[in-house]
Amino acid sequence: MATEFHNLQELRHSASLVNKVFVQRDYSEGTTCKFQTKFPSELESRVERTLFEETVKTLNNFYAEAEKIGAHSYLEACVACSTAYLIFLCMETRYEKVLKKIAKYIQEQNEKVYAPRGLLITDPIDRGMRVIEISIYEDRGSSGSSSASSSTSGSTAR
Amino acid sequence: MMKNCEYQQIDLEALSTPAPTPSPQPVTDNGKEEEKTAKKQRRKWEVFQGKNRFCCDGRIIMARQSGVLPLTLGLILLTSVLFFIFDCPFLVQHLTVCIPVIGGALFVFVVITLVQTSFSDPGILPRATPDEAADVEKQIDDAGNTTYRPPPRTREVLINQQAVKLKYCFTCKMFRPPRTSHCSLCDNCVERFDHHCPWVGNCVGKRNYRFFYTFIVSLSFLTAFIFGCVTTHLALRAQDGKGLVFALQESPGRYPFSQRLSSNSLNQHFIIIYIYILVICFFSVWSILGLSGFHTYLVASNLTTNEDIKGSWTGKSGAEAATNPYSHRNIFVNCCSVLCGPMPPSLIDRRGFLSAEEEAAAAAAPQATSREVELPVLASKKDINVGSKCVSEESPARPASRPRAPPTPPPADRRRGGGGERAGHNSAVNSDPARDRRPAGRGALRHTPAAAAAGDAHTHTHHNAKAQHKRTHRGARSALDGPGGTRAASPGVGRSSKDRRNAGSPPPLP
Numbered sequence: 001m002a003t004e005f006h007n008l009q010e011l012r013h014s015a016s017l018v019n020k021v022f023v024q025r026d027y028s029e030g031t032t033c034k035f036q037t038k039f040p041s042e043l044e045s046r047v048e049r050t051l052f053e054e055t056v057k058t059l060n061n062f063y064a065e066a067e068k069i070g071a072h073s074y075l076e077a078c079v080a081c082s083t084a085y086l087i088f089l090c091m092e093t094r095y096e097k098v099l100k101k102i103a104k105y106i107q108e109q110n111e112k113v114y115a116p117r118g119l120l121i122t123d124p125i126d127r128g129m130r131v132i133e134i135s136i137y138e139d140r141g142s143s144g145s146s147s148a149s150s151s152t153s154g155s156t157a158r
Numbered sequence: 159m160m161k162n163c164e165y166q167q168i169d170l171e172a173l174s175t176p177a178p179t180p181s182p183q184p185v186t187d188n189g190k191e192e193e194k195t196a197k198k199q200r201r202k203w204e205v206f207q208g209k210n211r212f213c214c215d216g217r218i219i220m221a222r223q224s225g226v227l228p229l230t231l232g233l234i235l236l237t238s239v240l241f242f243i244f245d246c247p248f249l250v251q252h253l254t255v256c257i258p259v260i261g262g263a264l265f266v267f268v269v270i271t272l273v274q275t276s277f278s279d280p281g282i283l284p285r286a287t288p289d290e291a292a293d294v295e296k297q298i299d300d301a302g303n304t305t306y307r308p309p310p311r312t313r314e315v316l317i318n319q320q321a322v323k324l325k326y327c328f329t330c331k332m333f334r335p336p337r338t339s340h341c342s343l344c345d346n347c348v349e350r351f352d353h354h355c356p357w358v359g360n361c362v363g364k365r366n367y368r369f370f371y372t373f374i375v376s377l378s379f380l381t382a383f384i385f386g387c388v389t390t391h392l393a394l395r396a397q398d399g400k401g402l403v404f405a406l407q408e409s410p411g412r413y414p415f416s417q418r419l420s421s422n423s424l425n426q427h428f429i430i431i432y433i434y435i436l437v438i439c440f441f442s443v444w445s446i447l448g449l450s451g452f453h454t455y456l457v458a459s460n461l462t463t464n465e466d467i468k469g470s471w472t473g474k475s476g477a478e479a480a481t482n483p484y485s486h487r488n489i490f491v492n493c494c495s496v497l498c499g500p501m502p503p504s505l506i507d508r509r510g511f512l513s514a515e516e517e518a519a520a521a522a523a524p525q526a527t528s529r530e531v532e533l534p535v536l537a538s539k540k541d542i543n544v545g546s547k548c549v550s551e552e553s554p555a556r557p558a559s560r561p562r563a564p565p566t567p568p569p570a571d572r573r574r575g576g577g578g579e580r581a582g583h584n585s586a587v588n589s590d591p592a593r594d595r596r597p598a599g600r601g602a603l604r605h606t607p608a609a610a611a612a613g614d615a616h617t618h619t620h621h622n623a624k625a626q627h628k629r630t631h632r633g634a635r636s637a638l639d640g641p642g643g644t645r646a647a648s649p650g651v652g653r654s655s656k657d658r659r660n661a662g663s664p665p666p667l668p
Contacts, residue, residue, distance in 0.1 A: 020289045027315045027322075030484055031336050031350070069499050077368075077498035084270040085369055088501060095500045128284040128505045130332060 023056065023132040033063040035124070035132055046136065047117050055109055055121070056132070059102065066098035099125060203508035205520040207285055208346040216508040218277045221344050225356030227276055234272070234377070237438050238265045240431055241384045245391045252394055257387060264380040271373035272358060279504040280363030281349035283330065283338060291331035298326075320483035337484070339464055349502075352456075353463040362463075365504065368497050371453055378446040385439035388432060460485040460492040 122133040203216035311326035339351035350364035
C-alpha cells in the first residue's frame with residue numbers, strides 16, 4: 001500500500017492521473033456475454049476480492065438472463081417475425097429491460113461500494129460490451145477536490 | 159489494509175461519466191454550459207468513425223456505398239406492381255381473391271424486411287477508447303515481443319474446449335471477439351459477421367441476420383408465387399382458345415382488365431410484360447431459393463458465411479480438423495439460437511449525446527484517424543500469441559494503462575507521444591496486408607485466381623453453388639487501409655473490387 005501510494009505520489013503533480021483497469025470478456029463458453037472474474041492485481045489494495053467478484057458475478061448473471069434462450073425469447077421472436085419485426089420499433093425488448101437493470105445495479109454498486117474506495121465502474125455497454133472499465137482515482141489529499149475532471153479525459157467519441 | 163482512509167469518497171454527481179441515455183449529466187466547467195445549450199450538443203453518430211451514412215438524425219444507418227439496393231428495391235417493386243396490375247384481375251376473376259391477398263402480404267413482408275436489413279445496425283462494435291487501446295498495447299508488449307518487425311497479433315482462447323485465435327484489429331485497436339470480422343467497405347468490426355451484401359447495401363451481422371434471412375426466404379416465396387400465378391394465368395388463357403399464339407393475334411387493342419375481354423385474347427403489347435415477369439421470376443426463383451437453402455444450412459449448423467467460406471471448422475483450410483464450438487449439435491437448437499434469440503442492443507448508441515470530453519476529443523482528433531497511414535512492414539510468418547489461453551482463471555495480469563499527463567490530447571498524438579518509446583513499434587506492428595493473407599495458423603484463405611470471381615456477376619459470395627465459396631479472397635489486394643489479415647477474412651472485400659468491375663451486372667432478382 002505504501003509503495004503504491006508512493007508511486008501515485010510521484011505523479012501527483014501532474015494534472016490528471018487516473019489509472020484504468022480493464023476486466024476482459026471470458027469466451028470460454030462461447031460468444032455469450034460473460035466477464036472474467038479474475039481479480040486484477042491493481043485493485044488488491046483498493047477493494048476486497050470478494051466484493052469485486054460478487055459484482056462481476058452478478059453482472060454475468062444479468063447478462064446470462066438477458067441472453068437466455070427460452071420460452072420468453074421464442075415468444076418474442078415469433079411475435080416479432082409475424083409482424084415483420086416492426087414490433088421492435090415500438091416495444092422494448094427483454095435485453096433492453098435487463099440492460100436498464102444492469103445500469104441501475106452498477107450505479108448502486110458505485111455509490112455503495114466503489115466510490116468510497118476511490119473506484120468507479122463504467123457500464124460495459126458504454127465500452128461495446130468488451131470490457132468492464134474500472135477507473136482508479138487518486139486521493140487528492142490536501143487539495144480536497146476529487147480528480148473528477150480527469151476521469152474521462154481519455155475517452156473519445158465512439 | 160483494505161479500508162484505506164486516505165482515499166476520498168468520490169462524489170458521483172461531480173463525475174462526468176459517459177451515459178447511454180441522452181439525458182445530460184452534470185459535468186465540470188464549460189461542459190455544463192454545453193450540455194444546456196441543446197443546439198450545440200452533437201450526437202454520437204455525427205462523429206462516428208466508420209464509413210457509414212446516417213439519416214433521420216441517426217435513426218437510420220447504411221453503408222457508405224448503397225451498392226445495388228435501389229436496383230433490388232426497384233426490381234421487387236416493379237415486378238410485384240406489374241403482377242398486381244396485369245395478372246391479378248384475371249386470376250381473381252377465374253380463380254380466387256386470395257391470390258392478391260397472399261401476394262400482397264408476401265410483398266409487404268419482403269419490402270419491410272429488406273428495409274430493416276439495409277437500415278439497421280448489423281452489430282457494429284465501437285472502436286476501443288484510447289485507454290483501452292493503450293492497455294491492450296501494453297499487454298502485447300508484455301507478451302515478450304522482441305522482434306523488430308512483429309508478426310500479426312493474435313490471442314488464443316478456449317471456447318468450449320476448442321482453440322480459437324482472436325485477431326487484433328489495427329483499425330479498431332482491439333482484439334476482435336470471436337466471430338467478429340472487420341468489414342473494409344464499412345470500416346467497422348461487426349459481430350458475428352456474415353458478409354457484406356451489396357444487394358441490401360449493408361453488412362449482415364449479428365443484429366440483422368434474422369431480418370436478412372426472413373427477407374430471402376419470403377422473397378423466394380414471393381418469386382415462386384408470382385411465377386406460379388403468371389404461368390397459371392397464361393395457361394388458362396391458352397386453354398380456352400387455340401393456343402397462346404392464336405390468342406396473341408386476336409384483339410390487339412383491348413386492355414387486360416376490361417370486362418368484355420374474351421378469355422383467350424391477350425393483348426400483344428402486354429405480352430412483353432408477361433415475358434419480363436416470367437424471366438425475372440424464373441431466374442430469381444432458382445438463385446434466391448438456392449441462397450435461402452444455403453442460409454438455412456448455415457443457420458442449422460450455426461455457421462456464418464464468413465466461416466463457411468474460410469473453412470474455419472471443416473478443415474478445408476488444411477489446418478487441423480476443428481469442430482464448430484458454437485454449434486449446439488442439434489439442428490433445432492441451432493435454428494432457435496440464431497433466429498429466435500433475444501435481440502441484442504446496438505452498441506454504437508448513435509443517437510446518444512456526446513459528453514464534453516468526447517466533443518473535445520472529436521474536435522481535436524483528425525477525422526481520418528481511422529485512415530492514418532501506417533507503414534506496412536514485412537511480417538514474419540509466426541503469430542505472436544498474446545497472453546496464452548484465456549481461460550478465466552489463467553489470464554495474465556493486466557497492468558493499468560499508463561497515466562497521461564496532458565488531459566485531452568488527440569488520439570494520434572497520444573499514441574505517439576505518450577507511448578513515445580513505442581512509436582516506432584506502433585508503426586511497425588501493422589503487418590503488410592498482402593503478407594497477412596498467408597495462413598499463419600488456422601483459417602486459411604484460398605488464393606484461387608481472381609479470374610474465377612470475375613465470371614460471377616452477382617457478387618454474392620454465398621450465392622448458389624459451393625464453387626463460389628472459393629473465390630473470395632482476392633480481397634486482400636484492395637488497397638484500403640485497415641487490419642491486414644482481417645480484410646481477407648471479410649467477403650465484403652472481394653466484393654468491393656468486384657463491385658467496381660461488375661457495376662452493370664445483370665441482377666437476377668425481380
